[in-house]
Amino acid sequence: MYSFEVERPTSVADAAAALGKDEAQALGGGQTLIPTLKQRLASPSVLVSLAGIADIKGVSVDGGTVTIGGGTTHGVVAAEAGAYPALAALAGNIGDPAVRNRGTIGGSLANNDPSACYPSAALASGATIVTNSREIAADDYFQGLFETALEEGEIVISVKFPIPEAASYQKFEQPASRFALVGVYVAKFADGVRVAVTGASEGGVYRWSEAEAALSGNFSADALDGLTVSGDDMISDLHGSGDYRAHLVKVMTKRAVAAAS
Incomplete structure (x- = not known):
C-alpha cells in the first residue's frame, strides 16, 4: 500500500466537505476498497471514513416501505429488516460473518460490483437511493459495471425499499x-x-x-x-x-x- 490521509467525519455535511478534497474517496465498510488499495488498483490521497456517522445507520419501517441507512451493515440488515423477509435473507447470506459485520449496504450499492447481491434487491424492489443531494430511482441508478449515477461527493444516505407482496x-x-x-x-x-x-x-x-x-x-x-x-x-x-x-x-x-x- 502507500501513504494517504484518513478523515473521520461525524456528520454527513462534514463528510461531503471532506470528499471535496482532491483525490478523496469515501470508505464504507472497506470490504471492497481495502483489497483494491492493497492491489494498488486505486490510489486516493484521502480516505473519508463514513463509519462514524450515526445518522446513516439503522433500519426503519413506515407503512409499506423499509428504509435502511447507507452505513448499515449487512448483519444489521439481516437482523432488523424482518418486515421485508427476502431482503433480510439476502443480507444474511452475503460473504461470511466478518464481511457481514463490516460491509455496508451503501458501500455495496456505491461500488456496484457486477456480482454483488444488493443491486439486484434494489432493482427488483424498485428501490429509491437517497443521497445527500437527491433521490435516485433504482432503474436510473445502475449504469454498468462498477458504474452508478452517483456524482463526485455524493453519499448514499439511505435506501427506501417498497415491500412487495x-x-x-x-x-x-x-x-x-x-x-x-x-x-x-x-x-x-x-x-x-x-x-x-x-x-x-x-x-x-x-x-x-x-x-x-x-x-x-x-x-x-x-x-x-x-x-x-x-x-x-x-x-x-x-x-x-x-x-x-x-x-x-x-x-x-x-x-x-x-x-x-
Whole structure:
C-alpha cells in the first residue's frame, strides 16, 4: 500500500466537505476498497471514513416501505429488516460473518460490483437511493459495471425499499468468495413482477423484462418454460462460460418464483 490521509467525519455535511478534497474517496465498510488499495488498483490521497456517522445507520419501517441507512451493515440488515423477509435473507447470506459485520449496504450499492447481491434487491424492489443531494430511482441508478449515477461527493444516505407482496432471492454462489456466479431477485407487486439478475451480464445488474411479462400474467415457475436466455454479452471466466451463466439465469429465476409463491 502507500501513504494517504484518513478523515473521520461525524456528520454527513462534514463528510461531503471532506470528499471535496482532491483525490478523496469515501470508505464504507472497506470490504471492497481495502483489497483494491492493497492491489494498488486505486490510489486516493484521502480516505473519508463514513463509519462514524450515526445518522446513516439503522433500519426503519413506515407503512409499506423499509428504509435502511447507507452505513448499515449487512448483519444489521439481516437482523432488523424482518418486515421485508427476502431482503433480510439476502443480507444474511452475503460473504461470511466478518464481511457481514463490516460491509455496508451503501458501500455495496456505491461500488456496484457486477456480482454483488444488493443491486439486484434494489432493482427488483424498485428501490429509491437517497443521497445527500437527491433521490435516485433504482432503474436510473445502475449504469454498468462498477458504474452508478452517483456524482463526485455524493453519499448514499439511505435506501427506501417498497415491500412487495412476495419476493425471493436465489443465488448460485462462487464457493470461495460467496459472490453470486448468478443471482436472481424476484419481487411481486400488485401492479406486476420485477426480476433483477446479478453476476451474469457484462453490463452489470439488469432487469429480465421477458420474465417480468410472463410472471406478471402467471406467477409460477411454469410461466418461464417458453423463455430462453442468450449467452451473448454474459460474463465468461474460469468459473463459468456465458452460456452456462445464461442457463443459470433461468434456473435461478424459477427457484426464486417457487420460493416466493
